Amino acid sequence: MTIAAPEPGTVPSVEAGTGRLQLDALTKQFTGRSGTVTAVDHVSLDVAPGEFITLLGPSGCGKTTTLRIVAGFEESSSGRIRLDGSYIDDMPPQRRPMAMVFQSYALFPHLTVAENIGYGLRLQRRGKDEIASAMRMAVTSMNLVGLEDRSPHELSGGQQQRVALARALVVQPKVLLFDEPLSNLDAKLRDAMRAEIRRIQRMFGITSIYVTHDQDEAMSMSDRIVVMNKGKVEQVATPGEIYARPSSVFVADFIGRANFIETVPQRMVGTSAVVTALGHELTVAAHPKISAGTDSAYLMVRPETVKVSAVTDGGSGIGTVLRTTFHGPTIDYEIETTGGTITVTEAGIDSRLALSEGTNVHLVLNPERAYLLTRD
Numbered sequence: 001m002t003i004a005a006p007e008p009g010t011v012p013s014v015e016a017g018t019g020r021l022q023l024d025a026l027t028k029q030f031t032g033r034s035g036t037v038t039a040v041d042h043v044s045l046d047v048a049p050g051e052f053i054t055l056l057g058p059s060g061c062g063k064t065t066t067l068r069i070v071a072g073f074e075e076s077s078s079g080r081i082r083l084d085g086s087y088i089d090d091m092p093p094q095r096r097p098m099a100m101v102f103q104s105y106a107l108f109p110h111l112t113v114a115e116n117i118g119y120g121l122r123l124q125r126r127g128k129d130e131i132a133s134a135m136r137m138a139v140t141s142m143n144l145v146g147l148e149d150r151s152p153h154e155l156s157g158g159q160q161q162r163v164a165l166a167r168a169l170v171v172q173p174k175v176l177l178f179d180e181p182l183s184n185l186d187a188k189l190r191d192a193m194r195a196e197i198r199r200i201q202r203m204f205g206i207t208s209i210y211v212t213h214d215q216d217e218a219m220s221m222s223d224r225i226v227v228m229n230k231g232k233v234e235q236v237a238t239p240g241e242i243y244a245r246p247s248s249v250f251v252a253d254f255i256g257r258a259n260f261i262e263t264v265p266q267r268m269v270g271t272s273a274v275v276t277a278l279g280h281e282l283t284v285a286a287h288p289k290i291s292a293g294t295d296s297a298y299l300m301v302r303p304e305t306v307k308v309s310a311v312t313d314g315g316s317g318i319g320t321v322l323r324t325t326f327h328g329p330t331i332d333y334e335i336e337t338t339g340g341t342i343t344v345t346e347a348g349i350d351s352r353l354a355l356s357e358g359t360n361v362h363l364v365l366n367p368e369r370a371y372l373l374t375r376d
């Protein structure tokens with residue numbers, strides 16, 4: 001799907017510099033027959049105007065509840081929300097300058113595409129001309145021209161989601177909220193829609209909060225990712241930072257794949273630590289919680305940062321290939337070492353030259369790509 005270029009001056013971008021959203025120690029408890037659940041636990045966030053931020057985490061970590069509190073569909077137990085500096089906690093959802101896009105599209109089945117898109121504007125009692133021009137903008141920018149008179153059931157899943165996005169855009173919200181909007185689409189369409197959502201969001205400059213449990217989606221779309229676990233924020237950072245410098249074993253394990261090699265920091269060199277891992281002494285960047293007194297830590301090593309080679313000189317290597325798995329562009333090796341099993345990923349090599357199972361190998365770690373974490 002491509003987005004038609006809008007005519008100059010027709011894109012009603014959000015007023016520059018508006019749409020700053022601040023969550024301050026937002027907390028939500030649900031009390032039921034089986035006791036009290038803290039779904040959201042002191043979540044604080046400062047989302048910049050026009051920023052695309054993703055809430056990411058396993059099922060039940062509180063992503064959707066956080067989003068629903070921001071939208072006003074759920075009341076917080078404590079904590080506050082500010083939009084452009086003003087508290088909005090007591091504002092009913094329909095008065096908040098926000099729009100939400102759902103996984104289920106939530107289109108009205110008895111209304112046409114055009115009526116669905118214009119619904120919010122009619123509710124706001126906007127003038128006929130204004131509605132017509134906003135509709136034209138939304139229909140064109142979401143590539144829905146020619147589909148205006150169809151019913152939702154006459155559209156594909158991707159088209160329905162574009163209608164849902166057009167309906168959200170047309171009311172010119174300051175904040176767009178997305179609740180797993182792509183999980184009903186097949187993998188190829190999902191990829192295309194990720195790019196389209198980002199293009200549209202940038203074009204309009206709308207602050208966006210996007211909920212997903214798909215780390216790939218979060219990594220490819222976000223300015224920053226908020227990793228959540230059991231209602232709490234584990235880390236807020238750019239995708240690159242989260243991948244290279246995860247704040248905990250939980251984050252490192254949840255985002256991408258990682259080896260954790262148990263080790264003891266021997267001494268600190270500024271903010272780095274000297275450790276021994278797989279028989280080599282390395283100086284590696286360390287999490288701020290690591291200090292000279294830390295008695296045990298994990299060295300996080302991404303599989304694609306380890307170099308593996310067969311022992312050819314008759315000497316002894318550090319490990320043995322347990323399993324070789326082909327993935328097309330990459331090959332995975334599981335290597336048994338005295339420090340546990342290490343996964344190594346090789347890219348761009350001739351698969352016919354892959355190391356076979358049972359091969360004795362050397363491993364070289366890249367200290368610049370490793371990161372030392374505390375164990376908790």
Ligand SMILES: Nc1ncnc2c1ncn2[C@@H]1O[C@H](COP(=O)(O)OP(=O)(O)OP(=O)(O)O)[C@@H](O)[C@H]1O
Nearest residue numbers: 030032037039058059060061062063064065066213
């Ligand atoms: N209305 C409710 N009443 C009671 N408990 C609830 C309610 N809504 C959510 N919860 C609980 O709050 C916690 C957080 O739920 P939430 O839906 O926010 O998680 P999530 O991260 O969005 O999960 P998922 O990815 O599965 O949608 C869960 O333990 C859930 O069971």
